[in-house]
Amino acid sequence: MKRTLSRPRNGRMLAGVCAGLAQRFGLSVGLVRLLFVASLLLPGTQVIVYLVLWILMPNENHA
Secondary structure: OOOOOOEOOOOOOOOOHHHHHHHHHOOOHHHHHHHHHHHOOOOOOHHHHHHHHHHHOOEHHHO
16 A cells, blocks of 8 residues: 555544654654644744645645
């Protein structure tokens, strides 16, 4: 099965970016969400990267 980078229709919390990344790399969705929230404690552009991925990642049915 080929794993593509897309935002799934099911299992979304906000935009589905974390769920899509977890699905693509074979990780737990909870782990990816936890890592993202923990990364917010560090200085950086995490929110901007999330928004860019939200815009660039297609929905699952369009991939």
